[in-house]
Ligand code: M6P
């Protein structure tokens with residue numbers, strides 16, 4: 001039995017107090033995720049492996065009945081014209097959804113079905129975005145400041161990164177003259 005508790009979420013920084021283990025993702029952790037691997041390696045060499053995003057997960061057992069929740073902070077940046085973003089995942093248990101709440105900055109929620117159907121949902125502070133069951137999801141920072149959001153999902157959902165790691169999303173979100181634009185992913189089968 002878990003005692004009821006509350007955490008304090010800083011909407012401006014994304015920091016949740018009392019989170020013991022922060023997940024950090026640097027450019028070197030994103031090697032398989034970007035369409036232009038040469039620019040990615042050049043940026044790591046030139047800038048010493050910059051931070052792409054951080055996750056503050058509230059510590060809870062990953063089991064049915066629990067509601068896992070966290071904040072994510074995606075820093076502004078690009079690899080060539082592709083924005084900094086999360087790895088993206090399906091839920092291992094495909095029939096589990098998720099809810100996001102935008103806290104700061106601007107971004108896009110990209111979603112994809114197993115058949116390659118892609119949807120994009122813009123997010124600003126106050127946007128509550130719903131990830132329905134069966135949709136893979138990735139968030140992208142399309143602005144010039146950190147993009148911060150809160151997420152909640154079922155404790156037994158699980159993260160399946162394999163599918164996205166192998167092929168990526170069917171469409172990439174790229175900067176075209178300052179406008180976030182979806183283009184086909186050449187790597188997608
Ligand atoms: C959101 C949630 C988390 C996820 C995080 C980073 O906050 O969906 O479950 O871990 O984004 O995304 P990813 O795990 O795909 O790197």
Ligand code: ZN
Pocket residue numbers: 089090091098137153
């Ligand atoms: Zn998820």
